[in-house]
Amino acid sequence: MAKIIPFKAVRPTPDKVSLVTSRSYDDYGAAELASHLEFNPFSFLHILNPAYVNQQKLGWEKRFKLVEHKYQDFKNEGILIQEESPAFYLYEIHSNRHTFTGILAGTSVEDYQKNIIKKHEDTLQYRVDLFKDYLHETGFNTEPVLITYKDNPALSDWIVNKKKSRPVYEFSTTNKEKHILWSVSDSEEINWLEKQFSEIGTLYIADGHHRSASSELLYEENKASGNVNLNYFMSFLIPDSNVKIYEYNRVINDLNGHSKDDFIKKIAKNFVIKTKKQELWKPRHKFEFGMYLDGEFYALRLKEEQFSFKNVLERLDAQILYDTILHPILGLGDLRTDERIAYVPGTKSITSIKDMVDGGEFKVGFMLYPINIEEIKAIADLNMIMPPKSTYIEPKFRSGLVVYEL
CATH class of the missing domain: 3.30.1760 (Conserved hypothetical protein from pyrococcus furiosus pfu- 392566-001, domain 2)
Known part of the structure; x- marks a missing residue:
């Protein structure tokens, strides 16, 4: 039984969402990054890289503290706001090649430990440790783990109907993508979604093995604190048939x-x-x-x-x-x-x-x-590990669109 939960997300105000959200930080070259930081004061890149001119002179701990401080500045200035009640989110990405639709939710660290959430890639311990320290110092994560689930007709029908309702965001980006986000805060819908995933049984990590491993390590080191947010990590849940796998x-x-x-x-x-x-x-x-x-x-x-x-x-x-x-x-x-x-x-x-x-x-x-999704799942089911860099998987999530606080 897979457990998912809604969460009180932090997200941009609707009038600034197209300015705030960005591609993954690692996706930018030095010149493009500098341009965004100079000309767009609302970009989430200011949070991810608050000391971009002097970053080589800073230790990781100081840099992570600056990230946390800049994140709080964005909240204090009303650029980012927090939901009053927990919610799931339906999120759709239209790229020039594909359309992806999935559900943003908190997924269980305990499920990860019990292999209900299965993995197929190995991790480098120094990267797991580093991102764990990042989560600990900053107190938030904006890059969900991409998780696939077996195609489910009931969920597919629900998604079709949900998309008829008014979204909280609908915007386009300079790389010609369109992004639409719907909030799911109704208690009956939340209960229904939780039940659907509890009956799915097994989930598979498609992308984000280091992020999930770091979340587990942070949980183990701090579970005595009583912070229930550490029991979960943010994931983007997408049906098997909708994920795109490149070599x-x-x-x-x-x-x-x-x-x-x-x-x-x-x-x-x-x-x-x-x-x-x-x-x-x-x-x-x-x-x-x-x-x-x-x-x-x-x-x-x-x-x-x-x-x-x-x-x-x-x-x-x-x-x-x-x-x-x-x-x-x-x-x-x-x-x-x-x-x-x-x-x-x-x-x-x-x-x-x-x-x-x-x-x-x-x-x-x-x-x-390219490898196909059935090969990935078969390897995960056998608790085997694929060679590094065997897959490049889409969709890719935009930083700053939805934030999970720890």
Whole structure:
């Protein structure tokens, strides 16, 4: 039984919502970030990066304190307001590629610990610790964990009907997205939603493994305080069929001492290789891989008859690439920390990989076929961990739209 709760959100006033909300802080380059901070005094980026000019001179604790102080300034100035009563939120994102609709709610740390909320990615402890300290010092979180649930006809019907009501927000952004938010504060609707999710049984983390792990760590360290808000973390709950999964492609600095011919010869033991020359080729099916090397594209097709896969993890294209090329031939170790590899989300054009290799910083690039949601769930059900950067998942949430206070 999965437990969800409404919460007293902090959110922008309707007249300023399009000015306050921002993309994730990490999504901005230095010049774009500086421009937003200079010309938009209402941007949530002022909270996330309050000392952007001198941030390299500050320790984490001082920086987090500045974040908390700036957040309080936004509340004191009436830019951000807090709900008087707990609510769920129905949230819809219209991008130029897809439309995503889900429910914002508090999800249970205890469910996470009991594996009712299942995960499929490993975490780096230093990142878990750092974000835990961030939550502790700032006292809020504005980036929900993206969680999927099995498609539910009753919930789908409710969403269709709810969207007929008047939203609290409807606005567009400069990256040509449209955002609509409905508040769900009626006690009967709240009880009905809680019951629906209690009957779903299992939830799956799609994106936000470090955020959920940090919330658990913060809860364990402070549960004696009696702060019930620590028992939950904010999540965006979306049906399986509505999540969009892209691949994460790989670029590697060198060929681990191999010549081009020797490298291709070693790959040919496990793959059928076809030269595509200047054709911008990318995989169309599972067990296919694209490669860009020395100014040419190649199509690699796994020789499946040579392999006897024991489980769904071994059949993942990202795992196959690691087991057949990245580790044994290129000598890569822990993909979470190895500095010889970088990752390019599948939302970017294949030409970006070509440019990175042609520029000389990287020697070879690999393009993968996207994983599907059933593979992710199967791995989570088996308590297995996927290779790092196996998926780039949408939707992405806007910072400052809805804030969960701890």
